[in-house]
Amino acid sequence: MIDLTNDEILSFSREHVFYTWSAQAKVNPIAVKRAKGVYFWDLDDKRYLDFNSMTMCVNIGHGDERVIKAMQEQVAELPYAAPGMTTKVRALASKMVAEITPHQALTKVLFTLGGADANENAIKLARGYTGRYKILTRYRSYHGATAGAMAATGDPRRLVWEPNLMPGVVHFLDPYRYRSTFHRTNPDISEAEFAQDYLNHLEEIIQYEGPETIAAILMESVTGTNGIIIPPDGYMQGVRALCDTYDIVMIADEVMSGFGRTGKWFAVEHWDVVPDMITMAKGLTSAYAPLGAVAMKPELAAAFDEHAFESGLTYTSHPVSLAAAIANINVMREDQIVEHAAGMGKVLKRMLTDLGEAHPSVGEVRSIGLFGILELVKDRKTKEPMAPWNESSPEMTALKKYCLDHGLFLYTHWHTVLIIPPLIITEEQLKAGVDVLDQALEITDQAVK
Numbered sequence: 001m002i003d004l005t006n007d008e009i010l011s012f013s014r015e016h017v018f019y020t021w022s023a024q025a026k027v028n029p030i031a032v033k034r035a036k037g038v039y040f041w042d043l044d045d046k047r048y049l050d051f052n053s054m055t056m057c058v059n060i061g062h063g064d065e066r067v068i069k070a071m072q073e074q075v076a077e078l079p080y081a082a083p084g085m086t087t088k089v090r091a092l093a094s095k096m097v098a099e100i101t102p103h104q105a106l107t108k109v110l111f112t113l114g115g116a117d118a119n120e121n122a123i124k125l126a127r128g129y130t131g132r133y134k135i136l137t138r139y140r141s142y143h144g145a146t147a148g149a150m151a152a153t154g155d156p157r158r159l160v161w162e163p164n165l166m167p168g169v170v171h172f173l174d175p176y177r178y179r180s181t182f183h184r185t186n187p188d189i190s191e192a193e194f195a196q197d198y199l200n201h202l203e204e205i206i207q208y209e210g211p212e213t214i215a216a217i218l219m220e221s222v223t224g225t226n227g228i229i230i231p232p233d234g235y236m237q238g239v240r241a242l243c244d245t246y247d248i249v250m251i252a253d254e255v256m257s258g259f260g261r262t263g264k265w266f267a268v269e270h271w272d273v274v275p276d277m278i279t280m281a282k283g284l285t286s287a288y289a290p291l292g293a294v295a296m297k298p299e300l301a302a303a304f305d306e307h308a309f310e311s312g313l314t315y316t317s318h319p320v321s322l323a324a325a326i327a328n329i330n331v332m333r334e335d336q337i338v339e340h341a342a343g344m345g346k347v348l349k350r351m352l353t354d355l356g357e358a359h360p361s362v363g364e365v366r367s368i369g370l371f372g373i374l375e376l377v378k379d380r381k382t383k384e385p386m387a388p389w390n391e392s393s394p395e396m397t398a399l400k401k402y403c404l405d406h407g408l409f410l411y412t413h414w415h416t417v418l419i420i421p422p423l424i425i426t427e428e429q430l431k432a433g434v435d436v437l438d439q440a441l442e443i444t445d446q447a448v449k
């Protein structure tokens with residue numbers, strides 16, 4: 001065991017740690033000591049209820065001994081093998097991932113280190129398979145922070161790095177009903193017509209770009225940090241049909257929405273759609289070890305039967321990560337965690353709806369499974385957001401501070417509050433967190449015009 005005093009942890013961190021996504025002088029990190037179930041504790045033994053599964057990734061909850069033991073055994077037996085070799089865990093983890101894909105149709109699996117490089121590799125595979133180069137993605141999306149994944153990302157995180165990112169990406173609009181550009185004067189349009197309008201928009205872009213140049217459409221099945229945007233019924237099926245019509249590869253980014261988050265193994269199952277590839281990470285190991293994956297249809301993999309797939313990673317299929325993935329999937333099965341998330345999802349929906357009714361600063365609530373959001377507004381009629389696009393505001397900062405002060409860890413993004421707890425959460429624990437949020441929303445209520 002490493003022995004450091006609390007003061008040493010804080011002072012070494014101040015001196016030597018470089019933080020991502022942060023202005024270094026402004027970072028004020030929680031110093032985490034331990035975690036169990038849906039809770040974690042800081043160095044002062046203050047307990048936090050984890051309403052964000054850390055980084056939306058600890059799906060089975062913290063400190064599960066079954067996963068820890070599997071990793072310990074693997075590191076003792078074989079900590080590493082080269083990418084061209086196979087191992088017991090590589091064989092089994094690939095088979096287990098293939099078996100949980102929709103209709104067990106994505107039978108070949110390439111392991112990566114996380115979500116960004118899963119998307120990078122999916123893009124390379126689609127380009128190699130089709131011989132085309134363009135990738136269509138949506139504006140309200142995040143696909144990772146490496147150059148290609150950042151180019152694919154639609155949200156403002158890509159802007160500071162442009163134009164030095166991967167060329168060939170074209171963005172399109174999301175079927176985001178609450179702020180739909182096309183329906184401001186027609187908000188009550190039927191779900192089917194709404195879906196069709198956004199499919200027409202996508203098809204128009206396919207036409208303008210030239211279908212013969214488009215390798216893939218890459219999208220989050222349910223949009224994550226950009227707003228838990230749940231596609232209307234018919235939309236995913238329609239995207240699948242457009243991909244079939246124009247021979248475009250459909251890639252579902254399930255890095256955040258996969259592994260039970262929405263009450264299904266993968267969110268695309270809600271619409272019974274089988275993409276050509278699924279990218280995954282986060283819940284694949286519940287973050288007990290870093291791991292991502294691309295699961296693909298066999299015909300896509302077969303395109304590389306006679307010529308090499310020119311790509312690689314030293315740590316592809318890292319045995320310790322694969323041991324974590326196998327144990328994680330077994331835990332999810334044994335404890336019926338996907339089913340539990342579906343059940344608790346109904347409870348969360350009810351609780352969020354109640355919050356929405358009680359607080360004038362809540363413009364809209366959306367949730368699917370344990371993947372929820374509150375959109376906070378200053379005015380329900382105009383939908384003026386509680387913080388401007390790509391910024392925070394004093395009200396949002398105060399709301400977050402209130403939650404942290406009261407032991408509730410959650411993620412706020414611009415004018416939204418995300419609720420993404422570990423999937424093992426109970427109704428009582430959900431209520432405890434929502435009660436804190438209920439009080440915190442009084443802060444934003446005061447800003448309502």
Ligand SMILES: Cc1ncc(COP(=O)(O)O)c(C=O)c1O
Pocket residue numbers: 113114115116117119142143144145220224225253254255256257281282
């Ligand atoms: C939908 C989605 N795709 C890709 C990524 C990138 O994953 P990673 O941070 O593991 O590279 C994320 C991370 O939050 C994500 O939410």
